[in-house]
Amino acid sequence: MSDAHRSSDRGQRRAKAAAPPAAVDIGDLGAYIGFHLRIAQDASFRAFARNTGQQGIKPGRFAALMVIGRNPGIGQGALGQTIGRDKSTITPLIQDLQRLGLIERRPSTDDRRRVHLYLTDAGKTHLSRLKRYARAHDRKLDEIVGAEKAGFLELLRKIANALD
Amino acid sequence: MSDAHRSSDRGQRRAKAAAPPAAVDIGDLGAYIGFHLRIAQDASFRAFARNTGQQGIKPGRFAALMVIGRNPGIGQGALGQTIGRDKSTITPLIQDLQRLGLIERRPSTDDRRRVHLYLTDAGKTHLSRLKRYARAHDRKLDEIVGAEKAGFLELLRKIANALD
DNA sequence: TATTGTTATACTCTATAACTATA
DNA sequence: TATAGTTATAGAGTATAACAATA
Numbered sequence: 001m002s003d004a005h006r007s008s009d010r011g012q013r014r015a016k017a018a019a020p021p022a023a024v025d026i027g028d029l030g031a032y033i034g035f036h037l038r039i040a041q042d043a044s045f046r047a048f049a050r051n052t053g054q055q056g057i058k059p060g061r062f063a064a065l066m067v068i069g070r071n072p073g074i075g076q077g078a079l080g081q082t083i084g085r086d087k088s089t090i091t092p093l094i095q096d097l098q099r100l101g102l103i104e105r106r107p108s109t110d111d112r113r114r115v116h117l118y119l120t121d122a123g124k125t126h127l128s129r130l131k132r133y134a135r136a137h138d139r140k141l142d143e144i145v146g147a148e149k150a151g152f153l154e155l156l157r158k159i160a161n162a163l164d
Numbered sequence: 165m166s167d168a169h170r171s172s173d174r175g176q177r178r179a180k181a182a183a184p185p186a187a188v189d190i191g192d193l194g195a196y197i198g199f200h201l202r203i204a205q206d207a208s209f210r211a212f213a214r215n216t217g218q219q220g221i222k223p224g225r226f227a228a229l230m231v232i233g234r235n236p237g238i239g240q241g242a243l244g245q246t247i248g249r250d251k252s253t254i255t256p257l258i259q260d261l262q263r264l265g266l267i268e269r270r271p272s273t274d275d276r277r278r279v280h281l282y283l284t285d286a287g288k289t290h291l292s293r294l295k296r297y298a299r300a301h302d303r304k305l306d307e308i309v310g311a312e313k314a315g316f317l318e319l320l321r322k323i324a325n326a327l328d
Numbered sequence: 329t330a331t332t333g334t335t336a337t338a339c340t341c342t343a344t345a346a347c348t349a350t351a
Numbered sequence: 352t353a354t355a356g357t358t359a360t361a362g363a364g365t366a367t368a369a370c371a372a373t374a
Contacts, residue, residue: 024246027234029227032298033305033313034208036320039248041205043327044198060364063193070191076333082188084203086366091334093364113332113373134196141197144322149197151312152319156200158308163207224341241355250343255357257341277350277355331374340365351354 037159044141051133057100057126062134064093065119065127068103073116075108102126201323208305215297221264221290226298228257229283229291232267237280239272266290 029035049059063083068074074082080090094117097103102123108114119127145152193199213223227247232238238246244254258281261267266287272278283291309316 024231024238024242025234026246027230028295028298029230032302033309033317033320034212034298034302035227036317036324037201037205037208037305040320040323041201042248043324044201047327048198058363063199066191066193067188070189074188077331078188082190084206085364087333088335088367089365094333108332111332111374115333131192134192134198138196138198140326141201141323144326145197145319148315148319152316153197153200155309155312155316156197156204159204159305160200160207162304162308163211222340239355249341251356252344252358253342258356272355275351275355277348279356329374332372333370334372335370336368338366340363342363343361345359347356347358349355349357351352 044137047140048134048137051137052130055126055129055133057130058096061093061097062130064090064097065102065123065130068117069119069124069127072118073106075114075116079117097123100126208301211304212298212301215301216294219290219293219297221294222260225257225261226294228254228261229266229287229294232281233283233288233291236282237270239278239280243281261287264290 045059052059052062064079067079067082071078076090076094077087080087085093094103094105098105101120104118104120104123105115106118108116142149209223216223216226228243231243231246235242240254240258241251244251249257258267258269262269265284268282268284268287269279270282272280306313
């Protein structure tokens with residue numbers, strides 16, 4: 001608590017799930033995997049969002065860009081399934097990316113209900129920039145996790161799969 | 165895809181981050197700790213929310229009840245710091261819990277700005293019910309994680325701490 | 329009838345800033 | 352001046368349901 005440039009009502013610095021004030025007892029919570037999963041993800045997400053936010057893109061868009069980049073021509077439905085979101089969630093997301101000029105939508109010629117999604121050149125450029133940030137971010141995580149990375153990822157994957 | 169009781173527009177069953185359709189390539193995403201952290205947490209949270217939702221309480225409330233139960237008389241600020249949320253986020257949360265009759269707010273006598281939070285009897289009952297669900301949920305996670313639990317938790321804790 | 333994507337709508341969670349009342 | 356909590360407001364993220372167009 002020694003930071004000068006701080007306006008009156010911001011004494012708490014930043015909400016921080018990881019380090020409760022010492023006096024507070026969190027009880028059983030500390031033994032729950034689910035609880036730690038949540039606060040670790042929260043911290044990781046916020047750290048990443050700080051970077052991508054400066055890039056003018058919302059962190060949730062990253063996965064979408066990534067998938068479109070890897071699967072040129074993918075449809076919105078498949079994209080949604082891949083990143084685990086409903087198609088009605090995909091629509092505004094796609095519109096957003098299109099407005100930013102990062103993707104292109106081409107109507108399918110053989111099935112006129114469908115659209116195919118592609119990265120524009122700007123989208124590709126932007127994606128590689130985002131990937132640099134993602135890699136930097138994940139390098140931090142790698143440092144923390146160290147040699148156990150493979151096992152750690154495996155557990156996370158198992159959790160995601162087992163819990164539907 | 166063989167489930168009979170399903171209305172026309174719900175063919176996707178449930179948005180599911182864990183298992184992309186086989187044909188879709190997620191690229192580097194699969195190597196990012198942050199990505200797996202997100203989908204594992206997502207799955208865990210949704211599974212838990214399915215249970216607590218049936219109990220008529222929002223999953224985000226659980227941690228708050230837990231902390232209040234363990235720290236009778238705690239103030240809203242400390243509660244917020246403990247669960248990693250801003251005080252302005254705590255206010256409506258507390259009002260909600262109070263409306264449900266689960267907590268009681270007593271104004272502090274020595275500092276009239278402060279309030280002290282306590283579980284009511286109903287709150288205690290409700291909390292133990294929630295804890296049963298949380299334990300059941302975490303038992304599933306325990307099964308998945310198995311013997312590596314200690315190391316796994318340690319890594320999650322380190323992530324949360326290192327990332328501010 | 330089923331599927332692709334859109335729209336209308338609504339809910340949860342969250343924060344920032346400005347505020348009141350205390351201290 | 353600083354702190355505890357409130358309010359006003361906003362925005363991200365998400366989903367369900369009903370819909371139009373097409374298959």
